[in-house]
Amino acid sequence: MSSGDLKSDLSRKTSFLGLKLWVVMGLCVGVFIVGILCILSIWVTCRRKSRRTLDGYSHCQIPHVSKDIKVDRVGAANVHDHPESLFLTIHDKPNETTSEKMLVHLGRSKSSDADNISQCSSIFHHERGFSSQSGEEGSSGTVRKQPSYGIAMPSPLIGLPEVSQLGWGHWFTLRDLELATNRFSAENVLGEGGYGVVYKGRLINGTEVAVKKLLNNLGQAEKEFRVEVEAIGHVRHKNLVRLLGYCIEGVHRMLVYEYVNNGNLEQWLHGAMxxxxxxxxxxxxxxxxxxxxxxxxxxxxxxxxxxxxxxxxxxxxxxxxxxxxxxxxxxxxxxxxxxxxxxxxxxxxxxxxxxxxxxxxxxxxxxxxxxxxxxxxxxxxxxxxxxxxxxxxxxxxxxxxxxxxxxxxxxxxxxxxxxxxxxxxxxxxxxxxxxxxxxxxxxxxxxxxxxxxxxxTEEVPYREDRRNRRSRTASMEIESVKESCSSSADVESKVGRADSSTSDTILG
Structure with a gap:
């Protein structure tokens, strides 16, 4: 078909309002594009409505480990009886007097510099029963021998809907964390490094948190995010910084931790504190x-x-x-x-x-x-x-x-x-x-x-081990002396020398 024939075909009038064929084809394309845009608009509107519905769900409390709590037991009978709270064992509760004794010439007031500490990440998940060797508490710990008293502890996430897809913690949206950190303001930076930047934030319920925003360098953010989330999620321990939740949105990977506002050991020994x-x-x-x-x-x-x-x-x-x-x-x-x-x-x-x-x-x-x-x-x-x-x-x-x-x-x-x-x-x-x-x-x-x-212990370390070694040394000496038919006085003398030698070696 020649170009002249194609032009004449497109220029001929159609039965649709007497419009030319090329006009009708243009209108069809336009209607198709408008239809696609309408469908996208309806889909976005539905998503926003569903998100508002999630925000209206009933609030859930997540177990919180207070600094006053020694043992955090999940799965105990009391928890099943009271699903809205977590029952904990009180142990070694600090008081103001004890805290004040921890410092020499420590002023009562804290300056704003205390907020500029280096806040890093935390902790690990994997559930297993309490180990008596560790001498501490875990999320899946068995019951300790000392008596415990049930008390309900408030969660730092009260007032936030529980929407986690990992079975623990809180799934924060990017908007949640932007609001918490004033759009990741430079004024809120607590620390930074090769991993990313840590910001101080305040959730809508008033809880202060540390938000670790991972840098997405060749997938490093995804890798570090997986390491920490897979390892941290369910663990609860008094001496581990608690991971409260996370954000997965687009290329963004962020972790949200409890905020610890009294510096770190390096700062107390060498730096800002x-x-x-x-x-x-x-x-x-x-x-x-x-x-x-x-x-x-x-x-x-x-x-x-x-x-x-x-x-x-x-x-x-x-x-x-x-x-x-x-x-x-x-x-x-x-x-x-x-x-x-x-x-x-x-x-x-x-x-x-x-x-x-x-x-x-x-x-x-x-x-x-x-x-x-x-x-x-x-x-x-x-x-x-x-x-x-x-x-x-x-x-x-x-x-x-x-x-x-x-x-x-x-x-x-x-x-x-x-x-x-x-x-x-x-x-x-x-x-x-x-x-x-x-x-x-x-x-x-x-x-x-x-x-x-x-x-x-208040005793010198490894005293029990030293006694064991002394016992073993004494036994060897005794056997040796028996074989040579030595007198009991010689045995006591050799044992005494062995004790002294071992003690001197350990105590330097």
Missing amino acids: RHHGTLTWEARVKVLLGTAKALAYLHEAIEPKVIHRDIKSSNILIDDAFNAKVSDFGLAKLLDSGESHITTRVMGTFGYVAPEYANTGLLNEKSDIYSFGVLVLEAVTGRDPVDYSRPANEVNLVEWLKMMVGNRRAEEVVDSDIEVRPSTRALKRALLVALRCVDPDSEKRPRMSQVVRMLE
Whole structure:
């Protein structure tokens, strides 16, 4: 067909109002486009109505772990009887007097700088029964032996509809978090790093939160989001920062945590919180003990166990009662019960990374234990793990402290800012715990549940173990003496020398 014929066909009149064919075809295309737009408009309107319907649903309360609560038991009979509340065990409730004793020259008023703390991420999920070795509480814990009293605790999410699709926490919309953070205002930034930015926010019910907005660098946001959500969701522990909810919308991946407004251990030891006062020895031990309990729970009370991989002072947040809150699980790994270790790319913070992990990439809970040992030394001495401003033999904190202890100068390592110095026994206990944890042979490092018991006891650590070793040594000596038909006096003499030698080796 020639172009002239096509033009004449399109120009001929049709029976529809006498309009030309090309006009009719144009009208059809226009009507089709308008129809598509109408359908899209109706669909958007329906979605908005359904969202308003969700906002009208009845409010749900989510279990909240107060800083005054020691045990959070989910699944107990009382919970079934009272579904609207969670019954908890009260233990070790802090009071104002105790909190005030934690600081030297700590003013009663807090400046606005306290809000500028480094707020990181948190914690891990996986349900498993309570482990007596960890000495702490978990979301699926069995009943403890001490008596408990049921009290209903308010949730930080009261007033928000429960719309989670993961079976826990709250599913926040992007608009919810924009409103909470004043559209992610720079004034609300608490901290930032390679993972993204953390903002302070206030939910519509008045609850203060920390919103971690993950950077979407080549899928890194999706990866870190999955790691933290899969591991954190259901875990409840006094010494773990609580994950309240999340946001999945388009390319956005955000995590919402409880807001801890009393800084972190690094800031109290080296940074912005020092103008509020100096942490006393008792405060430092309390923070270390809380951290140890959290790690004991993650390593020994849940399955699979959780390896934090980035234990350091800036990731130990501190609440108003000076309880430790372990945070930032963006580098964490899960280790199944059948696995002795996993091989992974070396990650962590220089100075805290265990030597065997740095050299081989083989990771297990012993790596966290080494990092905790460095943390103890940092709290005791007030020094950074690696400080190039110091003389060459003092740059590495671990090596310097070993040298000082070896030279019988342990009393000189205590942070000079501590006005009331610890007793010799207390200092010895802390240093023994630290040196055990940073043992170059990972197999000789204690479990975190053992560390908890060592920090809690008023006696010298590992006294029971020393007695066991003494008993074994004595038995060997006795057998040897029996074989040589030596006198009982010789036996007592040798046992005494063995006891003395073992004690001197441990106590340095």
